[in-house]
Amino acid sequence: MTLELDGLTHRYGRERALDDVSLALDDGELVALLGPSGCGKTTVVQAIAGHLDPTAGRVSLRGTDVTGVPPEDRNVGVVFQCPTLYPHMTVGENVAYGLENGDLTADQVDERVDRYLDLVELADRRDASPKSLSGGETRRVELARALAPEPDVLLLDEPLSALDKGLRARLRDEIVRIQQQTGVTTLFVTHDQEDAMSVADRLVVLRDGGVVAAGAPRRLYESPPNRFVASFLGRSNELSARVDGGESPTVRIGGTEVDLDAVPGEFTDASRAAVHVRPGDLTVRPATRSDGAGAPGGRETTDDPPGRVLEMRGTVTHVRDVGRRYDVRVETDSGEVVTVERHRDGLREADPVIVTAAVSDLTVFSVSV
Structure with a gap:
């Protein structure tokens, strides 16, 4: 195990920044630490790098407790959120910074600088001034500088x-390529779900200073363990529901009743529930007289077994063209508001519609009264 955090806790006065955070990174693993602003992500980075002493808990690198060890004696590389290149040094001098006071000869330092600038595809900018670099080039030089000492762990804050969006996508790909080529254990800290999903072998989700979920990105996205992860990791609609017990328990969402055992999710004995469904898992179509408006839940005849399809009648309140898709907002007859992803035009505000979803695409969570 390259990096282990055990019960990491930190307070700024009375304010709790971290609360009993424990996680571990295997050799060569790229883990994304994901959470909203103010959840404690940067405090984790500072504790690992040695820039603060946690109130409680332990930081270990390769099995050695380094909690009280100063930053310069930890083999940790950091790329901070804000650019940190020294403007009075060339690109090559920036990458060499931190190497010259070690055990390397001048020739070895030069070789190391050349190797890591070549890795980030900036070998031809060795003598350039940082002021002449683009934003993406600056980030790549900082990556080279953080990697040049060949750290045990690379922290990307x-x-x-x-x-901008296009450059983000290109640099995400570069980070994955560089991490795979070097095999360096990496903690990628971000508030952006797309960035995290794109790069990570594993996600750790942080909220209010505590870990609320950890696992493979796709698994957490498709089977979120709680309401926060369902709403934070990608877009999601939340619908209120009531549970009817009995021999064959059901969940009533608006005017539609579905089988509880057909709905994914962890559910305890409660009468209220929150149901999450992704906008891309919903379909919407114009409502017609043949849809059977008088039937319970507005159900039309389908080949799906009863209780296995959610159908909600409603009215389009807004259609937004976002380029690759249309976001259609619908207010259902039961008062719920949902967003549906649609890949063709044709719906307008005030159109009566029917929104449907396979029950297997819903996730239900208990709500305490």
């Missing part, structure tokens, strides 16, 4: 936050 919101490295893409100041870049």
